[in-house]
Amino acid sequence: MNTNIFHLSIELFVGFLALLIITKVLGKTQITQITPFDFISALVLGELVGNAIYDKDISVWYVLYAITLWGMLIYAVELLTQKFKGTRKILEGKPAIVIRNGKLDRDELKKNKLDINQLQHLLRDKDVFSIREVEFAILEANGSVNVLKKSNYVTPTRKDLNITPQQVNLPISIILDGEVLWDNLSEAGFNEIWLNRQLSYHGITNPEQVLFAEWLEGEPLFVTSYHL
Numbered sequence: 001m002n003t004n005i006f007h008l009s010i011e012l013f014v015g016f017l018a019l020l021i022i023t024k025v026l027g028k029t030q031i032t033q034i035t036p037f038d039f040i041s042a043l044v045l046g047e048l049v050g051n052a053i054y055d056k057d058i059s060v061w062y063v064l065y066a067i068t069l070w071g072m073l074i075y076a077v078e079l080l081t082q083k084f085k086g087t088r089k090i091l092e093g094k095p096a097i098v099i100r101n102g103k104l105d106r107d108e109l110k111k112n113k114l115d116i117n118q119l120q121h122l123l124r125d126k127d128v129f130s131i132r133e134v135e136f137a138i139l140e141a142n143g144s145v146n147v148l149k150k151s152n153y154v155t156p157t158r159k160d161l162n163i164t165p166q167q168v169n170l171p172i173s174i175i176l177d178g179e180v181l182w183d184n185l186s187e188a189g190f191n192e193i194w195l196n197r198q199l200s201y202h203g204i205t206n207p208e209q210v211l212f213a214e215w216l217e218g219e220p221l222f223v224t225s226y227h228l
Contacts, residue, residue, distance in 0.1 A: 044070065094141060095138045095139060095140050095141060096108045096111070096112050096138070096139045097136060097137070097138055097139075098112070098114065098119060098137050098138070098139050098145070099131065099134045099135075099136060099137035100136060101135065101136070102132075102134065102135055102150060104116075104119075104131070108139075112139055114139065119131075119137075119145070122139075122144065122145040123137065123145060123147065125144075125145070126145060126146070126147045128147050128149070132150075133149050133150060133153040134147055134148070134149060134150065135148050135149060135150045135151075136148040167217075169216060169217035169218070171214050171215065171216040172184050172187065172188045172214065172215050172216075173212070173213070173214055174188070174195065174213040174214060174215050174221070175207055175210045175212060175213035175223075176212060177211065177212075178207060178208040178209070178210060178211070178226075179207070179208075180192075180195065180207045188215050190215075195207070198220075198221040198223075199213075199221075199223065201221075202221075202223045202225070204223065204225055209225050209226055210223055210224070210225050210226070211224045211225060211226050212224045
């Protein structure tokens with residue numbers, strides 16, 4: 001029993017490290033820009049590790065070999081698509097214009113096996129609740145839809161309204177779940193005395209009472225406490 005636990009622990013540890021290395025080598029596209037091919041490759045990689053770990057007849061070297069070989073194949077595909085543009089259409093897919101000049105392209109919808117209800121769902125993810133608002137809609141290789149709205153439905157910009165541009169600042173989280181993020185507080189240019197003063201203004205005596213606090217240049221400290 002103890003021997004089995006020891007071997008399982010070794011295989012889990014080795015599998016974890018190997019997957020971590022492969023993920024770093026392959027880059028972030030496995031998650032952020034996942035295509036059908038990437039999705040399948042990730043599933044297969046996980047299955048290889050899972051099956052190898054829980055099969056008593058398979059050694060650690062088999063786990064490493066399976067992960068390494070599959071990782072090399074995926075990496076080779078990535079290099080292939082980078083060097084030869086013609087392979088991208090086959091291996092990664094290509095974008096499809098499903099709404100063109102305000103009109104649904106039935107052929108493209110059919111070719112990509114996308115029905116109207118699915119399209120409406122994808123559009124709502126982009127805060128578009130009516131197809132009539134859309135001038136162009138592009139179905140990307142990863143299954144998401146990007147939208148270019150008709151001019152009448154586009155939110156005007158400060159430039160359109162001739163309003164003087166203002167500097168855009170990044171909000172900084174100061175407290176999360178009752179814990180002060182001291183590095184963020186220092187980055188914002190403040191210290192514990194300033195923080196306690198701000199919390200006192202909100203009737204809070206201890207940072208542990210705060211669920212979330214955020215600072216933004218030119219704005220007062222935004223605070224949400226647990227009792228709200």
